[in-house]
Amino acid sequence: MSTTPPVLAAELALAWSDIQRHHPELPDLAAPESLIGESSSACGAQLSFERLLHEAVHGIAAARGVRDTSRAGRYHNRRFLAIAEELGLEHLEEPHPSSGFSLVVMNAATRRRYRRTAERLQRALSAHLAATAADTKRSFRGPAARHGSSGGGVRVKAVCDCGRNVRVVPSVLAQAPIVCGACNKPFRIAGAAEPVTAAA
Incomplete structure (x- = not known):
């Protein structure tokens, strides 16, 4: 940061x-x-x-x-x-x-x-x-710096049941659930029916 x-x-x-x-x-x-x-x-x-x-x-x-x-x-x-x-x-x-x-x-x-x-x-x-x-303009900062995430990639909106939202790289959210501190429910990609979870 x-x-x-x-x-x-x-x-x-x-x-x-x-x-x-x-x-x-x-x-x-x-x-x-x-x-x-x-x-x-x-x-x-x-x-x-x-x-x-x-x-x-x-x-x-x-x-x-x-x-x-x-x-x-x-x-x-x-x-x-x-x-x-x-x-x-x-x-x-x-x-x-x-x-x-x-x-x-x-x-x-x-x-x-x-x-x-x-x-x-x-x-x-x-x-x-x-x-x-x-x-x-003058320097190459790499994909992680350009996208503002240690995981690289484009961040998308993830929401929880209480209406809070965060910006997150989908691959990061797929590694493990990110749980909302207000409602204790996992964040999910906006528009997705189920929370994104790690692959089996």
């Missing part, structure tokens, strides 16, 4: 600290690398300061013991929206049928408050994306 570039990690930490300055109950950001790369589409796939605020809403909800999502974290409920509004975010449309109030955006006052922090973070993100693109 690659680590977050030091400059980007530092900018993420600074941006998070700026949010904490206005909202002291927000816990520390333990793992900046968790915000880079794949993410839940319900929370926003692209890393930005606005998404950082979105994640801060989840952080404050966790600190307060508030359940702000349902449906395995996909549906953002009105409790999420209430905390989001405290952080200067607003939801301009009707709730989405599957993700609820997840598509929050900064209001004008919040954009002004965090303008310099957001600009610094965006510069760091742009530099990271440029470096990543250059690395991809």
Whole structure:
């Protein structure tokens, strides 16, 4: 697993600290690398300061013991929206049928408050994306690195009975069942009738 570039990690930490300055109950950001790369589409796939605020809403909800999502974290409920509004975010449309109030955006006052922090973070993100693109073009990283899995191959969506999902290489899932920690049922390839199991 690659680590977050030091400059980007530092900018993420600074941006998070700026949010904490206005909202002291927000816990520390333990793992900046968790915000880079794949993410839940319900929370926003692209890393930005606005998404950082979105994640801060989840952080404050966790600190307060508030359940702000349902449906395995996909549906953002009105409790999420209430905390989001405290952080200067607003939801301009009707709730989405599957993700609820997840598509929050900064209001004008919040954009002004965090303008310099957001600009610094965006510069760091742009530099990271440029470096990543250059690395991809200039170097051969092998099939495992290209597909993001130690087993190589293209990952597909696997689901469990409670609705949670993971991305996994089918050959890895075929070696042994991957069991969901929430419902204790094995994940199966989306659309498949039975869980994928190891060959006899």
